[in-house]
Amino acid sequence: MKARRETRPVLVGDVAVGGGAPISVQSMTTTNTGDPAETLAQIARLHHAGCEIVRVAIPRADVLAGFETICQESPIPVIADIHFDHRLAIEAAKRGAAKLRINPGNIGSSERVDAVIEAAGEAGIPIRIGVNAGSMADEYRDMDWPLAEKLTASAVAFCEHFESRGFSDIVVSAKASSVNATIDAYRALADQVPYPLHIGVTEAGTALSGTVKSAVGLGTLLVGGIGDTLRVSLTADPVEEVRVGWEILGSLDIRRRSPELVSCPTCGRCEVDLIGIAKEVEERLRERRTPIKVAVMGCIVNGPGEAREADIGIAGGKGIGLLFAKGQPLRKVPESEIVEALMSEIDRLESAAD
Amino acid sequence: MKARRETRPVLVGDVAVGGGAPISVQSMTTTNTGDPAETLAQIARLHHAGCEIVRVAIPRADVLAGFETICQESPIPVIADIHFDHRLAIEAAKRGAAKLRINPGNIGSSERVDAVIEAAGEAGIPIRIGVNAGSMADEYRDMDWPLAEKLTASAVAFCEHFESRGFSDIVVSAKASSVNATIDAYRALADQVPYPLHIGVTEAGTALSGTVKSAVGLGTLLVGGIGDTLRVSLTADPVEEVRVGWEILGSLDIRRRSPELVSCPTCGRCEVDLIGIAKEVEERLRERRTPIKVAVMGCIVNGPGEAREADIGIAGGKGIGLLFAKGQPLRKVPESEIVEALMSEIDRLESAAD
Numbered sequence: 001m002k003a004r005r006e007t008r009p010v011l012v013g014d015v016a017v018g019g020g021a022p023i024s025v026q027s028m029t030t031t032n033t034g035d036p037a038e039t040l041a042q043i044a045r046l047h048h049a050g051c052e053i054v055r056v057a058i059p060r061a062d063v064l065a066g067f068e069t070i071c072q073e074s075p076i077p078v079i080a081d082i083h084f085d086h087r088l089a090i091e092a093a094k095r096g097a098a099k100l101r102i103n104p105g106n107i108g109s110s111e112r113v114d115a116v117i118e119a120a121g122e123a124g125i126p127i128r129i130g131v132n133a134g135s136m137a138d139e140y141r142d143m144d145w146p147l148a149e150k151l152t153a154s155a156v157a158f159c160e161h162f163e164s165r166g167f168s169d170i171v172v173s174a175k176a177s178s179v180n181a182t183i184d185a186y187r188a189l190a191d192q193v194p195y196p197l198h199i200g201v202t203e204a205g206t207a208l209s210g211t212v213k214s215a216v217g218l219g220t221l222l223v224g225g226i227g228d229t230l231r232v233s234l235t236a237d238p239v240e241e242v243r244v245g246w247e248i249l250g251s252l253d254i255r256r257r258s259p260e261l262v263s264c265p266t267c268g269r270c271e272v273d274l275i276g277i278a279k280e281v282e283e284r285l286r287e288r289r290t291p292i293k294v295a296v297m298g299c300i301v302n303g304p305g306e307a308r309e310a311d312i313g314i315a316g317g318k319g320i321g322l323l324f325a326k327g328q329p330l331r332k333v334p335e336s337e338i339v340e341a342l343m344s345e346i347d348r349l350e351s352a353a354d
Numbered sequence: 355m356k357a358r359r360e361t362r363p364v365l366v367g368d369v370a371v372g373g374g375a376p377i378s379v380q381s382m383t384t385t386n387t388g389d390p391a392e393t394l395a396q397i398a399r400l401h402h403a404g405c406e407i408v409r410v411a412i413p414r415a416d417v418l419a420g421f422e423t424i425c426q427e428s429p430i431p432v433i434a435d436i437h438f439d440h441r442l443a444i445e446a447a448k449r450g451a452a453k454l455r456i457n458p459g460n461i462g463s464s465e466r467v468d469a470v471i472e473a474a475g476e477a478g479i480p481i482r483i484g485v486n487a488g489s490m491a492d493e494y495r496d497m498d499w500p501l502a503e504k505l506t507a508s509a510v511a512f513c514e515h516f517e518s519r520g521f522s523d524i525v526v527s528a529k530a531s532s533v534n535a536t537i538d539a540y541r542a543l544a545d546q547v548p549y550p551l552h553i554g555v556t557e558a559g560t561a562l563s564g565t566v567k568s569a570v571g572l573g574t575l576l577v578g579g580i581g582d583t584l585r586v587s588l589t590a591d592p593v594e595e596v597r598v599g600w601e602i603l604g605s606l607d608i609r610r611r612s613p614e615l616v617s618c619p620t621c622g623r624c625e626v627d628l629i630g631i632a633k634e635v636e637e638r639l640r641e642r643r644t645p646i647k648v649a650v651m652g653c654i655v656n657g658p659g660e661a662r663e664a665d666i667g668i669a670g671g672k673g674i675g676l677l678f679a680k681g682q683p684l685r686k687v688p689e690s691e692i693v694e695a696l697m698s699e700i701d702r703l704e705s706a707a708d
Contacts, residue, residue, distance in 0.1 A: 001534060033622045057622035081621070134662065177616045179605045180355060183577060203616045203651070203661070206636050210617075211562075212569045212601035219570030220577045223537065233619040235632040235650070241619070247566035251533045262531045262557045263564075265587040265595070267435070268387045268411035278589040282560050296589070297557070307557070308488065 001252065002225035007196045010126045010171055012053050013077025013098035017171060018196025018228040022255055025245040026198070026231040027238045028055040028081065034063035036070050042238070047075050049242040050257045053229065055079040055101060058088045064095060071096030079128070083135065086112035090119040099171070101128040104158045105137030113158075117167045126169040129162070131155040132202055133176035147176055148184035152192065155185075159193050170195045171229070175202035179217040186221050196228035203233065210234040211244050218248050243286075259285045259346070262307060263296040270298030272316035272335050280339050290350045294342070312345050314338050355606060356579035361550045364480045364525055366407050367431025367452035371525060372550025372582040376609055379599040380552070380585040381592045382409040382435065388417035390424050396592070401429050403596040404611045407583065409433040409455060412442045418449060425450030433482070437489065440466035447473040453525070455482040458512045459491030467512075471521045480523040483516070485509040486556055487530035501530055502538030506546065509539075513547050524549045525583070529556035533571040540575050550582035557587065564588040565598050572602050613639045613700070616661060617650040624652030626670035626689050634693050644704045648696070658683060666699050668692050 009019025017024060027046050031039040033056045043054050058067060058080050071078045079099040080092030086107050089100050093116075100120055104113045120127050131154050133147055140154045151174040162170055172195050174185040182201050189197060201217040204210035214232040221227050230248070232241040249255040263278040264270075278296045285294060295313030300322050307313045308327035315322045321338035323330040323345060333341040363373025371378060381400050385393040387410045397408050412421060412434050425432045433453040434446035440461050443454050447470075454474055458467045474481050485508050487501055494508040505528040516524055526549050528539040536555050543551060555571040558564035568586040575581050584602070586595040603609040617632040618624075632650045639648060649667030651658075654676050661667045662681035669676045675692035677684040677699060687695040 028619065028621055030620045030624065031622060039622075059623045063622070178607070179573075180577075180607060203618045203649070205615055205617050206632050208565075208597065209601050209605070209615060209636070210619075211565055212573075212598060213605040215566045215569030216573030216577075216602060216605045219533075219566075220574045223534075223570075223574045235617040235619055235629055237629070238619070243562065244566060247563050248570060251563070251567040251570045253532070253534060261559055261563060263559050263589040264557045265382065265564075265589055265592070266384045267382055268385060268393075268417070269413045270384065275589055275591070278560050282563070295557075 001223050004225045005190050007228060008168070008194050010169060010196050012079065012126060015053055015077055021228070023222070023227060023249060024052040024229040025050055025242055025249070026053045026055060026229055027051045027241045027245075028057070028231065030238055032063070033057055033070065034066040036066040036073070039066065039070050040073055043070070043074050043076065045239055046242055049239045050246050051076060051242045053077050053079060053098075055081050055231075057081045058092050061088060061091070064088070064091050067092060067097075068095040071098070084108075086116050089116045093119040093123040093125060097123070097125060099126045099128060101130045103130050103132055103135050104161070105131065105140070105154060106135045110161070113161065114165055117162060117165050120169070121167055126171055127162070127167070128171040128173060128198055129155055129158045130198070131158070131174045133178070133181065134202070146184075147178065147181040148188065151176060151181065151185040152188040155189060156192050159195065171198050172196075173198040173200060175200050177201065177203040179213050182217045183220050186226055187224065190226045197226060198229050198231065199227040200231040200233055205235060207234055207236040207240055210236070214244060215248050215251070219252065222248070222252055222254060256291055257289070259288055259290060260293045261285055261296065262293065262310060264298050266298045270316055271318045272298065272321065272338070274298045274316055277314070277338055281342060284339070284343060288346070288350070290353055292346070292349055294346065311349060312342065314342050355577050358579045359544050361582060362522070362548050364523060364550050366433065366480060369407055369431055375582070377576070377581060377603060378406040378583040379404055379596055379603070380407045380409060380583055381405045381595045381599075382411070382585065384592055386417070387411055387424065388420040390420040390427070393420065393424050394427055397424070397428050397430065399593055400596055403593045404600050405430060405596045407431050407433060407452075409435050409585075411435045412446050415442060415445070418442070418445050421446060422449040425452070438462075440470050443470045444473040447477040447479060451477070451479060453480045453482060455484045457484050457486055457489050458515070459485065459494070459508060460489045464515070467515065468519060471516060471519050474523070475521055480525055481516070481521070482525040482527060482552055483509055483512045484552070485512070485528045487532070487535065488556070500538070501532065501535040502542065505530060505535065505539040506542040509543060510546050513549065522549075525552050526550075527552040527554060529554050531555065531557040533567050536571045537574050540580055541578065544580045551580060552583050552585065553581040554585040554587055559589060561588055561590040561594055564590070568598060569602050569605070573606065576602070576606055576608060610645055611643070613642050613644060614647045615639055615650065616647065616664060618652050620652045624670055625672045626652065626675065626692070628652045628670055631668075631692055635696060638693070638697060642700070642704070644707055646700070646703055648700065665703060666696065668696050
């Protein structure tokens with residue numbers, strides 16, 4: 001992995017973004033922002049899953065009262081997402097938004113963008129310049145350039161406009177639904193602006209294809225040292241977005257929220273219900289916070305050896321499991337007791353770590 | 355994306371690997387190889403999902419008769435996966451394997467490895483030198499080097515040994531369960547050997563974490579032009595491995611098997627059951643082979659614009675969907691008819707393409 005790119009720091013509520021801060025995981029609510037009870041319930045679920053910053057849509061003025069309540073009661077900073085109408089952005093800044101996300105390309109005239117900049121400055125909050133392949137300003141959209149170059153040029157031009165107004169409390173994004181275009185745009189942005197980058201692939205798709213597109217796109221960027229906060233977009237429960245976000249960070253050993261689980265793909269050698277065991281262990285590890293490595297292996301011949309680096313693990317045999325720690329066998333347990341036995345060994349490790 | 359690395363070509367049955375051939379998708383059976391009916395049924399499911407080469411485990415001599423039947427009847431080339439016992443590899447070569455996969459580090463003496471090389475030469479089949487973090491030869495495992503360097507050095511040394519025996523019909527892999535180590539190992543291998551690379555992250559984990567780790571690792575390598583055939587390892591039905599493999603290739607526009615689906619993550623603006631609609635459309639597109647782009651968008655304001663490049667799509671409204679093609683609205687349909695209306699427009703596009 002390349003060393004992480006240096007950026008200016010930005011504060012979103014009490015969460016630092018860029019400037020060396022941990023790469024934060026975001027999501028966006030799918031509820032009606034005008035219904036603060038429902039939206040706060042979803043935010044609570046997102047927070048529990050590890051969401052550190054949440055974005056809500058402000059599609060109309062009649063949701064602003066709800067938005068204000070959400071900002072007051074949310075356990076994590078709330079970003080207002082505004083398209084088209086600059087007055088909604090100005091109102092959101094007054095009512096407690098921790099950050100505004102606009103795409104200056106669809107806000108209209110430069111005067112309207114300036115009014116949003118002024119409102120953010122007065123509220124002391126940052127703005128994300130959120131350029132998106134689907135909502136670029138007309139002058140870029142109609143240009144005969146590769147998509148990534150249009151996204152980058154558009155984002156850089158907006159940064160320069162903001163700077164010319166004395167505003168540099170900026171986070172930048174340039175998302176496309178094409179992974180290649182997204183990677184190219186962020187690589188170029190990383191060279192051209194000093195601001196933290198919010199990375200994501202837009203309209204990535206369903207749980208399966210959206211997870212793959214996001215992991216390929218964000219993973220490639222992160223390996224290259226690019227990215228300060230991330231959002232995975234899925235056509236699914238947003239809790240899944242948060243889980244995938246953490247999985248991406250964990251896959252590269254950047255940040256972990258739960259123990260690491262390695263499990264083998266099973267093969268003709270496996271004689272226990274490994275898929276069921278691994279799923280149950282994954283589910284139960286999700287609520288744990290100790291940074292250990294757990295292995296669930298199908299076969300007693302390769303298992304302990306292949307998972308030598310795991311703190312604790314099981315290897316399946318014929319209707320039994322062999323518990324092992326750091327590659328050393330502990331004891332055999334019947335298949336039906338594998339998960340419980342593994343979890344109590346994990347309890348023991350966790351108390352020892354306290 | 356970088357241009358794809360040039361390699362020697364290798365033939366696995368009738369599937370070319372390397373030398374500019376399309377990047378092929380592999381999987382591995384989880385059934386008992388000694389039961390050819392069960393294993394062939396799983397291979398048929400894998401083949402239907404797009405698996406192009408399949409690997410089966412040969413853990414003991416008593417599965418060899420079954421293996422022979424599988425090789426005769428499989429619709430796709432069959433690779434024999436052998437650990438520890440070189441005699442199993444020699445027998446597999448005689449009984450119809452399209453390729454052998456061994457990790458020379460656990461086959462034992464150099465004479466035993468040579469006997470396998472000789473058998474492959476006689477059968478006219480390639481060998482994958484499948485180095486794996488969990489089963490490295492002792493002399494490498496105990497070295498105080500970074501894991502990736504041990505994997506690479508071990509794989510390169512085996513390649514040199516094979517070459518010294520006049521055998522160069524080689525595919526190489528060097529997998530770890532660490533994504534970072536996997537990326538580093540393959541990048542180094544790509545510089546050091548002229549052979550096609552089989553890429554994969556080993557013991558990647560469950561459907562969720564294994565998908566993310568594989569997508570991050572393989573995606574990063576593919577963006578760098580590295581990889582000639584791939585296998586996603588999941589603790590799940592191997593059909594999922596094939597689907598994720600294709601999703602990874604599709605995400606980078608390298609190869610596609612089905613139409614591309616883009617769908618938005620829904621937000622406070624969405625007034626239809628977008629998750630349900632997108633899932634059903636995804637399921638039904640899986641059986642289609644026309645290379646079109648389909649969009650399922652939550653909101654009628656942004657939808658057609660954001661999915662301007664889609665051949666066909668829907669944007670949700672209040673209990674209705676707006677059908678559009680290339681960003682132009684076609685007609686409105688009630689929510690309950692959205693999927694059917696979209697699929698019949700796709701039928702129309704497909705007949706037009708015929």
